[in-house]
Amino acid sequence: xxxxxxxxxxxxxxxxxxxxxxxxxxxxxxxxxxxxxxxxxxxxxxxxxxxxxxxxxxxxxxxxxxxxxxxxxxxxxxxxxxxxxxxxxxxxxxxxxxxxxxxxxxxxxxxxxxxxxxxxxxxxxxxxxxxxxxxxxxxxxxxxxxxxxxxxxxxxxxxxxxxxxxxxxxxxxxxxxxxxxxxxxxxxxxxxxxxxxxxxxxxxxxxxxxxxxxxxxxxxxxxxxxxxxxxxxxxxxxxxxxxxxxxxxxxxxxxxxxxxxxxxxxxxxxxx
Numbered sequence: 001x002x003x004x005x006x007x008x009x010x011x012x013x014x015x016x017x018x019x020x021x022x023x024x025x026x027x028x029x030x031x032x033x034x035x036x037x038x039x040x041x042x043x044x045x046x047x048x049x050x051x052x053x054x055x056x057x058x059x060x061x062x063x064x065x066x067x068x069x070x071x072x073x074x075x076x077x078x079x080x081x082x083x084x085x086x087x088x089x090x091x092x093x094x095x096x097x098x099x100x101x102x103x104x105x106x107x108x109x110x111x112x113x114x115x116x117x118x119x120x121x122x123x124x125x126x127x128x129x130x131x132x133x134x135x136x137x138x139x140x141x142x143x144x145x146x147x148x149x150x151x152x153x154x155x156x157x158x159x160x161x162x163x164x165x166x167x168x169x170x171x172x173x174x175x176x177x178x179x180x181x182x183x184x185x186x187x188x189x190x191x192x193x194x195x196x197x198x199x200x201x202x203x204x205x206x207x208x209x210x211x212x213x214x215x216x217x218x219x220x221x222x223x224x225x226x227x228x229x230x231x232x233x234x235x236x237x238x239x240x241x242x243x244x245x246x247x248x249x250x251x252x253x254x255x256x257x258x259x260x261x262x263x264x265x266x267x268x269x270x271x272x
Contacts, residue, residue: 001030001031001032001078001079001080002030002031002079002080002081002101002104003028003030003031003032003079003080003081003082003083003097003101003151004031004032004034004056004073004076004077004078004079004081004082004083005023005031005032005033005034005083005085006034006035006036006070006073006074006077006082006083006084006085007019007020007023007033007034007035007036007073007084007085007086007087008035008036008037008038008066008069008070008073008084008086008087009035009036009037009038009040009044009086009087010037010038010039010040010044010087011038011040011041011042011044012040012042012044012087012088013040013042013043013044013047015087015088015089015198016035016044016047016048016087016088017047018088018090019085019086019087019088019089019090020033020035020047020051021090022085022090022091022092022094023085023091024051024054025094026091026094026095026096026097026098027094027095027097027098028095028096028097028098028100028101030101031079031097032056032057032077032078032079033054033055033056034055034056034057034058034073034076034077035048035055035057035058035059036058036059036063036069036070036072036073037058037059037060037061038060038061038062038063038069039060039061039062040060044060045060048060056076056078057076059072064165065165065168067163067164067165067167067171068165070084070163070171071162071163071165074157074162074163075162077154079154080106080153080154081110081151081152081153081154082151082152082153082154082157083150083151083152084147084148084172085148085195086148086198088198088200089148089195089196089197089198090195090196091194091195091196092114092115092192092193092194092195092196093193096192096193096194096195099190099192100112100151100190100192100194105188106153107153107185107186107187107188108152108153108155108156108179108185108186108187109150109151109152109153109156109176109179109180109185109186109187109188110150110151110187110188110189110190111128111145111149111150111151111187111188111189111190111194112128112149112189112190112191112192112193112194113125113126113128113129113149113191113192113193113194114146114148114149114193114194114195114196114197115193115195115196115197116197116199117196117197117198117199117200118199118200119200122196124193125146128149128189129189129191130189131189133180133186133187133189134184135180135181135184136181137177137181137182137223137227137231138231138234138235139181140173140176140177140180140181141177141181141215141219141231141235142235142238144173145173145176145180146197147172148194148195148197149194149195149197150176152175156175156179156185157175159179160175160178160179163175167214167217167218168210168214169210169211169214170211170214170215170218173215173218174218174222177218177222178222182222182223216228216232219231
């Protein structure tokens, strides 16, 4: 089986229907559909039951958070690739999957463009098109990748493990950081709009302070403290407009960037 589509849901029947309709209308058929529901009480379970003949696996039970629910889906998945399409998100067109898997790709990650949806307005994002995927560890430290725009080869979960349930919002970022920034695994871009990404979900509502704190936690786990401190200095300088593109290169990251940020030091993030 080529693909496992995993949808998590909690009391969002309308969003779940939107997601399910977009999946079940696909012209591509070499996939399984997995739904992990958090014991909804709004009619979501009844909707799932009405379509259970088209769903490979589903469960409705309490979970301890978003990544706990996603991990339940991963454990059930049998596909070569895993794709996370949360309740409220929708595949952009009924031939999206057919275009993504044309030619039988096997790269560690496959991605495409996406639309962001907020208050009924769609905003296209084509920033992944033509991008150099040889990310430095700073590039991804300072940014994000849209989870719903990526198909993840199952070997990544075999190599890095399931999503960390200790993190509230960036476990998916951690996987990308390990695979794309640190290990430089191959990424294939397909020139197609994959998804309409609902920007009103939990991860988009969390404050930057929590995100930054969790990123630092991940970096301290995966990198040396010395290198983490260099990332922090560079990040705070960059926020104040002092860093040029060349300073973001691997050369500057690995050889060290010795300037200290007054902002970072004042906030206690920078030593020295």
